[in-house]
Amino acid sequence: MRKLFDRQLEKATDAAGHVDLVALERLITAAYEEAELDRTRTDRSMELMIGELTAFQVGLETEIDKRTAQLTRSRQKLRTQNTRFLTALENMSQGLAMFDARQRLVVCNHQYLEMYNLPRHLGRVGTHLVTILKARIAAGTSGGDDPVAYLRERLFVATEGVSSSAVHQLANGRVMSVAHKAMADGGWVTMHKDITELHSMQAELAHQAYHDALTGLPNRNFFYQRLGQAFEALHSGAGFAVLCLDLDGFKAINDSMGHASGDKLLRQVATRLSDCTAAAGVVGRMGGDEFAVLLPGGTRDSALALARTILDAIRRPFDIDDHAVLVGVSIGIALAPEDGAGADALLRSGDLALYSIKRGRRGGYSFFEPDLAQTLSAxxxxxxxxxxxxxxxxxxxxxxxxxxxxxxxxxxxxxxxxxxxxxxxxxxxxxxxxxxxxxxxxxxxxxxxxxxxxxxxxxxxxxxxxxxxxxxxxxxxxxxxxxxxxxxxxxxxxxxxxxxxxxxxxxxxxxxxxxxxxxxxxxxxxxxxxxxxxxxxxxxxxxxxxxxxxxxxxxxxxxxxxxxxxxxxxxxxxxxxxxxxxxxxxxxxxxxxxxxxxxxxxxxxxxxxxxxxxxxxxxxxxxxxxxxxxxxxxxxxxxxxxxxxxxxxx
Structure with a gap:
C-alpha cells in the first residue's frame, strides 16, 4: 500500500513541489479501487484454481478407486481361474506334465504321478526330467524292455523340440497314449492317457473280426487273407494245398440233440483239426459245419496224408454231454498254383472236389479235376x-x-x-x-x-x-x-x-x-x-x-x-x-x-x-x-x- 501511495503522491505534486490534495485524493481513491479490483480478480482466479485442483483431486481419487477396483477384480478373476485350472488339472482323466526349456517340471497333476507310480515329491516344481524318468524305470512303469533305450528316446524327444504322439507298452503291462506338444519357449507339455482297456478291447475286436467266435479258429476273412499271402509267396517257395471240409451228419446231430450240443461238437471238431495240422497249417471255419485247411508247401502226397489223418481223427466218437456221437467228414483238395491262380479260384476248385464227394458218397476225399468245372456248369x-x-x-x-x-x-x-x-x-x-x-x-x-x-x-x-x-x-x-x-x-x-x-x-x-x-x-x-x-x-x-x-x-x-x-x-x-x-x-x-x-x-x-x-x-x-x-x-x-x-x- 505504501508503494501505491507514493506513486499517487508523485502524480499529484507539481514541479514546484506543491501537492494537489484534491487530485491526490482522486488518485488515491482510483488507485485503491484498482487495487481492490485486482485483488478481487486474484481472489476469483484463486478460487477457480482451487476449484480446478479440487475437481482434479476428486477425479484422481475416483480414478484411483476405479483402478483399484479393477485390479481387485482382476486379481479375484485370476485367483478364480487359477482355482479352476488347478481343479481341472487334478480332476482330469489324463495325466499332464509341463516342463521348461531346462527340462525341469513346471506343473503336473496327481494322475500323472499315480499312473506311473511316482512319489508325490517328484511332482514339485523344478524336478528334472531325468529324475522322473529314472524313477519310472525303477517303478517298472517305463516303456519297452530296454530301460537305457527308453531313457535315450525320451530325452531325444524332449530336446528335439517337435510335437509327436505315441503309444507305449509299459513294463508292467499297461498301455499309455502319450501326446508331446512343443512350446515356443523351448519347453513342452505332455498328455498321458491309460488306454489299456481300450487297447485290450481293440485287440479283442480285431481278434473277433478275424476269428470265429464259437471255435476260436480263423474265420473266412482271415483265411482268405492268409490264402492271399500264400499266393504272394509262391514265387519264392513251393506250392501249397487247400483242403475244403464239410461234416457229414452234423445237421441231424445238431437238430436232434440241440444247438448247444451242436456247438460243442463243432468246438471239438475244431480242436481235432488243429491237432491234425499242428503248426504246419492254418485251419479256418468257413461257416456252419464247413472248415478249410491251408497247408503251406503242400504237395499232392502231403495233402493226401493230411486228409487221411483228418478222416481218422473225425471218425473217432465225440463225447457230447456223456453221449458218444459219430460224424463223418468229406474233403475236397485243391493244389496251388495248378488248380487256381488266386484265392477265389483255388477255393472254388476245392469246393468242386468236395461237391463231387458229397454228391457220390459221403465221407472220404477227392482231388480237384478239371472236368469238375463242367459239373458245376451243368x-x-x-x-x-x-x-x-x-x-x-x-x-x-x-x-x-x-x-x-x-x-x-x-x-x-x-x-x-x-x-x-x-x-x-x-x-x-x-x-x-x-x-x-x-x-x-x-x-x-x-x-x-x-x-x-x-x-x-x-x-x-x-x-x-x-x-x-x-x-x-x-x-x-x-x-x-x-x-x-x-x-x-x-x-x-x-x-x-x-x-x-x-x-x-x-x-x-x-x-x-x-x-x-x-x-x-x-x-x-x-x-x-x-x-x-x-x-x-x-x-x-x-x-x-x-x-x-x-x-x-x-x-x-x-x-x-x-x-x-x-x-x-x-x-x-x-x-x-x-x-x-x-x-x-x-x-x-x-x-x-x-x-x-x-x-x-x-x-x-x-x-x-x-x-x-x-x-x-x-x-x-x-x-x-x-x-x-x-x-x-x-x-x-x-x-x-x-x-x-x-x-x-x-
Missing part, C-alpha cells in the same frame, strides 16, 4: 432250366402201385415226380429235387404235385388211395395245410383216401411246429406215413412223437434179406411194432419173388417195388384200372409190369 444250366420247367409244363407224375399182401390186391398208388427235360429226357427227382429245395422252387412244384395227384385220384375207384411225398421245405416255408385243403376241395377227393408221406428229417427241423402241422393233417382225416423208416438216427423215437398211420421200411433192409441174417430180425421187429401199435407197415424196394415171400412171412401189411410194378404213367394207371372187372374196384396184383420208368419219390 448244375448252373439245370438251375436255369428248372426255373422255367413248371411254367413250360415239363413235369409229369408217375404212379407206383401199392400191394396189400394179405388180399393180394392193389390198394393204391404213390405219386412220383418226373421232369421231362426237353433235351435231357426223363430226369428222376433225386437229380433235381435237392436243387429245387435249395432254390425254393419246391414250393410251387410241390403244390402242383398235390393238385395233379388229387385230381387224378378222384377219377379212380373209391377204394384206391393216393400217396404224395412232402418235402420238409413245404412244412417250413409254405402253408401246406392250406394247399392240401384247397386241392381236396378242387378235386372232390375224400380226405381218407390220401396219405401224406414224410421223412424223419421233418422231426429234426422245427419239430414242434411240424408236429402241430401233422396233427392238423390228422384232424382233416388225412393219413400220415413215415417214409424210409430205419435209415436215420432215432427212428423209433418218432413213433412215440406222433401216431403215424403207416411206416415204410427202407428198401436197403429188404435187399439185405438176401445175405444178412440180422435183416430178418430187424424187419420182423418193425413188423411186430407196427402190428402192436396198429400201424400199417409197407416194405419198399421189392425186386425178387424171394424178397416178397420174406416180407409176407414177416407179416408186413403192404409191399411196393419193381417186382410188383414199376412207376407208370397216368394213362397206364387208367388202363390198368379199366382192366379190372371187379365191381368193388379192386385191382389184382400186377405180375408183368410194363413201362420201366425208374424209381424214386419227390
Amino acid at each position: 448244375r448252373s444250366s439245370m438251375e436255369h432250366d428248372l426255373r422255367r420247367a413248371l411254367a413250360n409244363g415239363e413235369f409229369e407224375l408217375f404212379y407206383q402201385p401199392v400191394l396189400n399182401l394179405a388180399a393180394q390186391q392193389i390198394v393204391g398208388f404213390e405219386a412220383l415226380l418226373r421232369w421231362r427235360h426237353p433235351t435231357e429226357g426223363l430226369i428222376l427227382p433225386g437229380d433235381f429235387v435237392p436243387l429245387a429245395e435249395e432254390l425254393g422252387l419246391i414250393m410251387p412244384i410241390g403244390e402242383w404235385v398235390i393238385r395233379e395227384a388229387f385230381a387224378e385220384a378222384a377219377r379212380w375207384p373209391a377204394s384206391m388211395r393216393i400217396a404224395v411225398n412232402v418235402s420238409t421245405v413245404q412244412f417250413e416255408r409254405g402253408s401246406l395245410v392250406g394247399v392240401l385243403v384247397n386241392a381236396l376241395a378242387a378235386s372232390g377227393l375224400a380226405a381218407d383216401r390220401v396219405e401224406v408221406e414224410i421223412t424223419e428229417t421233418l422231426f429234426l427241423e422245427q419239430s414242434e411246429t411240424n408236429l402241430d402241422i401233422l396233427h392238423q393233417l390228422h384232424a382233416l382225416g388225412l393219413k400220415v406215413a413215415l417214409d424210409d423208416f430205419g435209415t436215420g438216427f432215432s427212428a423209433l423215437n418218432y413213433l412215440l412223437a406222433f401216431p403215424f398211420d403207416k411206416i415204410k421200411i427202407d428198401g436197403s433192409f429188404v435187399r439185405a434179406l438176401d445175405n444178412t441174417a440180422g435183416a430178418h430180425i430187424i424187419l420182423g421187429a418193425v413188423a411186430s411194432i407196427g402190428r402192436r401199435m396198429g400201424i400199417v407197415t409197407t416194405a419198399e424196394g421189392i425186386e425178387t419173388a424171394e424178397q416178397l415171400r420174406n416180407v409176407r412171412a414177416l407179416d408186413y401189411t403192404e409191399a411196393q417195388g419193381f417186382l410188383i410194378a414199376r412207376p407208370m404213367s397216368r394213362d397206364a394207371v387208367r388202363h390198368l384200372l379199366d382192366l379190372s372187372s371187379d365191381p368193388r374196384g379192386e385191382v389184382p396184383m400186377v405180375v408183368e409190369p410194363k413201362a420201366a420208368t425208374g424209381t424214386g419219390g419227390v
Whole structure:
C-alpha cells in the first residue's frame, strides 16, 4: 500500500513541489479501487484454481478407486481361474506334465504321478526330467524292455523340440497314449492317457473280426487273407494245398440233440483239426459245419496224408454231454498254383472236389479235376432250366402201385415226380429235387404235385388211395395245410383216401411246429406215413412223437434179406411194432419173388417195388384200372409190369 501511495503522491505534486490534495485524493481513491479490483480478480482466479485442483483431486481419487477396483477384480478373476485350472488339472482323466526349456517340471497333476507310480515329491516344481524318468524305470512303469533305450528316446524327444504322439507298452503291462506338444519357449507339455482297456478291447475286436467266435479258429476273412499271402509267396517257395471240409451228419446231430450240443461238437471238431495240422497249417471255419485247411508247401502226397489223418481223427466218437456221437467228414483238395491262380479260384476248385464227394458218397476225399468245372456248369444250366420247367409244363407224375399182401390186391398208388427235360429226357427227382429245395422252387412244384395227384385220384375207384411225398421245405416255408385243403376241395377227393408221406428229417427241423402241422393233417382225416423208416438216427423215437398211420421200411433192409441174417430180425421187429401199435407197415424196394415171400412171412401189411410194378404213367394207371372187372374196384396184383420208368419219390 505504501508503494501505491507514493506513486499517487508523485502524480499529484507539481514541479514546484506543491501537492494537489484534491487530485491526490482522486488518485488515491482510483488507485485503491484498482487495487481492490485486482485483488478481487486474484481472489476469483484463486478460487477457480482451487476449484480446478479440487475437481482434479476428486477425479484422481475416483480414478484411483476405479483402478483399484479393477485390479481387485482382476486379481479375484485370476485367483478364480487359477482355482479352476488347478481343479481341472487334478480332476482330469489324463495325466499332464509341463516342463521348461531346462527340462525341469513346471506343473503336473496327481494322475500323472499315480499312473506311473511316482512319489508325490517328484511332482514339485523344478524336478528334472531325468529324475522322473529314472524313477519310472525303477517303478517298472517305463516303456519297452530296454530301460537305457527308453531313457535315450525320451530325452531325444524332449530336446528335439517337435510335437509327436505315441503309444507305449509299459513294463508292467499297461498301455499309455502319450501326446508331446512343443512350446515356443523351448519347453513342452505332455498328455498321458491309460488306454489299456481300450487297447485290450481293440485287440479283442480285431481278434473277433478275424476269428470265429464259437471255435476260436480263423474265420473266412482271415483265411482268405492268409490264402492271399500264400499266393504272394509262391514265387519264392513251393506250392501249397487247400483242403475244403464239410461234416457229414452234423445237421441231424445238431437238430436232434440241440444247438448247444451242436456247438460243442463243432468246438471239438475244431480242436481235432488243429491237432491234425499242428503248426504246419492254418485251419479256418468257413461257416456252419464247413472248415478249410491251408497247408503251406503242400504237395499232392502231403495233402493226401493230411486228409487221411483228418478222416481218422473225425471218425473217432465225440463225447457230447456223456453221449458218444459219430460224424463223418468229406474233403475236397485243391493244389496251388495248378488248380487256381488266386484265392477265389483255388477255393472254388476245392469246393468242386468236395461237391463231387458229397454228391457220390459221403465221407472220404477227392482231388480237384478239371472236368469238375463242367459239373458245376451243368448244375448252373439245370438251375436255369428248372426255373422255367413248371411254367413250360415239363413235369409229369408217375404212379407206383401199392400191394396189400394179405388180399393180394392193389390198394393204391404213390405219386412220383418226373421232369421231362426237353433235351435231357426223363430226369428222376433225386437229380433235381435237392436243387429245387435249395432254390425254393419246391414250393410251387410241390403244390402242383398235390393238385395233379388229387385230381387224378378222384377219377379212380373209391377204394384206391393216393400217396404224395412232402418235402420238409413245404412244412417250413409254405402253408401246406392250406394247399392240401384247397386241392381236396378242387378235386372232390375224400380226405381218407390220401396219405401224406414224410421223412424223419421233418422231426429234426422245427419239430414242434411240424408236429402241430401233422396233427392238423390228422384232424382233416388225412393219413400220415413215415417214409424210409430205419435209415436215420432215432427212428423209433418218432413213433412215440406222433401216431403215424403207416411206416415204410427202407428198401436197403429188404435187399439185405438176401445175405444178412440180422435183416430178418430187424424187419420182423418193425413188423411186430407196427402190428402192436396198429400201424400199417409197407416194405419198399421189392425186386425178387424171394424178397416178397420174406416180407409176407414177416407179416408186413403192404409191399411196393419193381417186382410188383414199376412207376407208370397216368394213362397206364387208367388202363390198368379199366382192366379190372371187379365191381368193388379192386385191382389184382400186377405180375408183368410194363413201362420201366425208374424209381424214386419227390
